[in-house]
Structures are given as C-alpha cells and as structure tokens.
Ligand code: ADP
C-alpha cells in the first residue's frame with residue numbers, strides 16, 4: 001500500500017480552485033465597498049440655487065420631494081453629466097416652489113424617481129460580468145504561462161499528473177565546480193552532457209549513448225548534488241522527480257505519473273530526466289504476496305515499458321540515484337535501461353581535501369588553515385559530513401566571538417561530528433577520570449608500541465555528548481586501501497588496550513570498554529568470515545554483506561556447526577590480542593603511569609606530547 005503525502009495527491013486543478021476563490025472574494029469586496037459609492041455617485045448633489053437655475057431654464061423633467069430632500073431629473077435633450085442619472089438638493093422651505101415648477105412645465109411631483117438599475121441588471125453587472133472577466137483572464141494567463149515555461153524550462157505550475165519539476169539551468173545554481181572529488185563520476189556525466197549538446201558528433205561515428213545512468217553510492221556522497229550539477233551544465237530541460245513521488249494512494253496513479261513524465265520528456269527532447277532514490281519504486285518484484293505491492297509493481301512495469309519505448313537517439317537521458325543498488329530489480333539494470341553505473345564512492349584523501357576547500361570557500365578562513373590535516377583526520381567521512389564539519393567550525397568561531405575560522409575550529413568540529421559536543425560541566429568523579437585516563441593511555445600506548453599501527457594524533461578525557469568519556473584519535477599519514485592481517489590484529493590489540501590498562505592498574509574492569517569490544521569483535525569476525533584471514537577456514541566466504549552502502553550489515557551463510565566454530569575463532573583472536581596488549585602495558589608500566597597522570601592534568605594531549613614523553 002502506498003503512503004500518501006500532501007504533495008502527492010496534488011490535483012492539477014487546485015491552483016484554479018484557489019484562483020476562483022480569490023475572484024469571488026474580490027468581487028465581493030468590490031460589491032461591498034466600491035459599487036455602492038459608484039451608485040451613490042450617479043445621484044449628484046447640487047446646491048438649491050443650481051436647482052432653481054435649471055428650473056428657470058426649463059430643463060427640469062421630473063421632481064420628487066420628501067421630508068429631507070428633493071430629487072430631480074433633467075430633460076433628455078439637456079444631456080446631463082456623464083454617469084449622472086439624477087440630482088438631489090436639500091429640501092428648502094420654498095413657498096414659491098410649486099408656482100415656479102408649474103411655470104417651468106414640470107408636472108410630476110410625487111412620483112418616486114428610480115435611481116437604481118433593475119435587479120436583473122444589478123446581478124448582471126455586480127456578479128456575472130466580473131466573474132466571467134476574471135475567468136477569461138485567468139485562463140488566458142494560465143495558458144500563456146505554460147507556454148512560456150515550456151520554452152524556457154522554468155518551474156511549473158502544473159504539469160499534468162506528474163510532479164516533476166523542470167529545473168532551469170540557473171535555478172539549481174550548481175555546476176561541476178561545486179562537486180569536488182568524484183572525478184570519475186563527473187567524467188561519465190560530462191559525456192552525457194556533451195552528447196546532449198552535440199548529438200551529431202556521436203551520430204557521425206555511429207555511437208549511441210546509454211539511455212540511462214545510475215548513480216550509486218553511500219548516502220551523502222553527492223549523488224543528488226551531481227544530478228543538479230548536470231542540470232546546471234546541460235542547458236537542456238531537466239526533469240527532476242523523487243522516487244517517492246510516484247508512490248500513490250491508489251493503484252495505477254504511480255504508473256500514470258510515469259507515463260505522463262515520459263510524455264513530457266519526449267516533447268521536450270533533448271532533455272534529462274532525473275529520478276532520485278529510485279529504489280523506492282525500483283525494488284525487486286517478488287513473486288508471492290497477496291495483493292502486496294501491486295501499485296509499486298505497476299509503477300515499475302510502466303517505467304520499464306517507457307524506458308524501452310523511447311528512442312535513445314532523440315536525446316532523452318535518464319539519470320537515477322540510489323544507495324541500495326543491490327535491491328533494484330534486475331530488469332532495470334539490463335542493457336537498454338540503466339546499463340551504465342556511475343559509482344559515487346566515499347571521497348579519498350584528495351577528494352576530502354577538495355570537498356573541504358569547496359565548502360571552505362563559503363566561510364572566512366584564517367590563512368593558517370590546513371585542510372590536508374583535516375582531511376587526514378576524517379577518513380571515511382562523506383561529502384555531506386565534511387560540509388557539516390566546515391559549517392560546525394564556522395558556528396564555533398561565531399560562538400567564540402571570532403570573525404574567521406581557525407584550524408582549531410575545524411579540528412574541534414571534526415570531533416563534534418565524530419563524538420558529539422564537549423560536556424564541560426559533566427560531573428565525572430576524580431576516580432572515574434583516573435580510570436578513563438589510564439584507559440585512553442592504554443589504547444595509545446598499545447598503538448604506539450606496535451609497528452603496523454596508525455600514529456596517535458590526540459588523546460582527550462573531556463566527556464562528549466555521545467557518551468564517550470574520552471577517546472584516542474589515530475590518524476593515518478596517507479590514504480589506506482588495504483589492510484594486512486598484521487594491521488587488523490594490531491587494531492584489535494589497540495581496541496583491547498583500554499580494558500587491559502584498567503585491569504592492569506586497578507584490578508577491576510568497567511563498562512567503559514563496550515564500544516571497544518564491539519569494534520574489536522567486528523574486525524575479528526570480518527577477518528574470519530569475509531577476509532579469509534583465519535587458518536582454520538581459509539578463503540571461504542561465510543557471510544554476505546547485505547547493504548554495502550548502508551551500514552553493511554551481514555548475514556551468516558554457513559551451517560550452525562561452522563557458525564559455532566567461527567565464534568570460537570573470533571573469541572580466540574580477540575583473546576590473543578588482549579594478552580598481547582597486556583604484555584605491552586606490563587613492559588611499559590612506568591610510562592603508562594607517567595602518561596596517564598600527565599593526561600589527567602592536561603585533559604587533552606597531542607600526539608607529539610605523547611611521543612615525547614614516551615621516547616624520553
Ligand atoms: P546523496 O544524494 O548522495 O545522499 P547529496 O548530494 O544530497 O548526497 O549531498 C548532500 C550535501 O553534501 C550536498 O548538498 C553538498 O553540500 C555535500 N556534498 C556531498 N558530496 C559532495 C562533493 N563531492 N563535493 C561537494 N559537496 C558535497
């Protein structure tokens with residue numbers, strides 16, 4: 001069953017409903033305020049002398065007199081002023097009036113003078129004419145607007161049944177310049193843009209471009225941004241619609257929207273159609289299910305049909321984005337549909353630096369800012385997270401009353417994004433702080449005393465809003481793509497170092513190591529089940545990863561007996577590394593104490609300070 005949202009059941013007639021409502025209101029206001037005064041004006045007030053002059057000149061036709069006033073009309077041939085049907089004047093006590101009037105040939109005294117038009121005319125003029133006028137104007141305007149929008153590709157008021165927005169080139173305001181890193185993705189998309197600019201070049205050599213390209217990658221890596229940049233570069237109409245907008249309350253509506261979208265696209269070719277989050281409609285169709293996903297399947301079927309139906313040479317290119325490519329229906333991915341896959345991966349070191357630079361342009365930076373250092377400290381961060389880090393840094397600078405962003409702002413905001421804000425006034429007892437200090441130095445010491453381990457960058461025991469009471473930051477010097485078995489084991493040892501230090505120094509253990517335990521177990525399990533790093537199982541995959549871009553949760557694919565053996569192996573690995581960590585700490589007991597006391601005093605120490613003391 002589809003989920004209904006406000007946006008989706010938008011009726012194309014709706015703007016007109018609003019419009020008619022507005023018209024009625026205007027007509028009503030006119031009737032209430034303007035017309036009465038106009039009616040009033042058709043009876044003109046004149047002085048009594050003026051009236052007498054008219055009488056003298058024998059121009060008066062009829063006269064009507066009551067207690068308050070005296071009304072009169074002029075004869076046809078006199079031509080009264082434009083729009084004036086009658087005159088009135090004060091009813092002066094004039095004894096000679098009757099005489100004068102008789103003299104002037106006025107016979108009618110008492111017959112009431114009708115100044116108002118007939119009721120039929122009133123209705124006609126006050127209601128029907130204005131409304132008809134408004135309706136006509138409205139319709140003409142609506143038609144003009146649509147024509148204009150069609151030509152220049154501006155945002156639409158109504159596009160039949162699909163809500164696809166057309167982005168004008170200037171509207172997204174994004175170009176490939178705004179997308180940092182992701183060079184391969186940009187290259188692939190540039191080709192598409194180029195094709196739309198000069199299709200002849202491709203036709204000459206007989207090349208046809210793929211009808212569709214699918215942007216795949218983890219969330220926040222800039223897929224939507226890339227599509228907007230394509231719109232900015234393309235100079236052709238750009239239809240953008242999100243997959244969820246096809247999901248409708250009623251069966252068949254989504255399919256109708258797809259049909260409509262492609263109809264419009266065909267009319268506007270060459271153009272680009274962008275379907276964001278296509279997995280919402282493109283999920284694998286499953287055989288079973290009672291009435292289950294009729295609507296979604298119909299929509300998907302319609303999409304498949306449409307993609308086959310149109311002529312690729314005409315210049316309609318379909319882009320789509322998703323972070324769950326494995327859940328897409330295989331039919332979508334076959335040649336002739338989304339046969340080109342454009343990976344939009346998490347940025348590497350250079351990419352991260354470039355992204356920081358792009359977003360750094362929007363804020364005032366101190367000259368000393370070193371983006372490379374920040375990029376190195378943010379391995380695994382997505383473009384969206386990096387944009388957030390720059391913004392957090394700017395916010396921090398404002399909070400501290402500075403007008404430029406400094407390196408320390410950036411470094412602090414990296415930690416904010418990783419671990420949450422500092423909780424300066426968290427009440428941590430002296431005893432607990434001591435435990436945390438030894439725990440952290442335990443991590444750092446084990447890391448530093450192993451050869452294949454990333455250098456320690458920073459150690460802190462300032463509590464964070466994420467719940468961490470302290471942490472040790474390690475930063476690789478360069479970008480790493482591979483991890484050796486040795487390094488994996490060292491990582492596990494480093495994770496266990498905290499708990500080992502607690503046990504070694506205080507002979508008791510705390511809950512502070514829960515996150516370390518989780519991480520160590522994860523690595524150990526992956527070593528056994530996915531990396532083929534255990535002697536017992538060798539190169540056998542015992543697990544499959546389900547959502548590689550969304551957290552990467554995995555499920556076992558082995559017999560229960562093997563699962564048991566895997567567990568044993570994982571336990572053995574972690575235990576072995578714990579013992580190794582303990583050995584390291586025991587042989588550096590003096591340093592452990594010295595460093596921990598130093599950290600307790602300072603709260604935060606840098607990697608250099610740490611290494612200085614260690615090597616003294
Ligand atoms: P996705 O659609 O892949 O989930 P978005 O395109 O919505 O991610 O990216 C969110 C934001 O992150 C963008 O608006 C942009 O500010 C920032 N961003 C992501 N990737 C990049 C990049 N490669 N270069 C610059 N900014 C980026």
Ligand code: MG
Pocket residue numbers: 223224225276321
């Ligand atoms: Mg997106």
Ligand code: ZN
Pocket residue numbers: 439443498499512513516
């Ligand atoms: Zn720890």
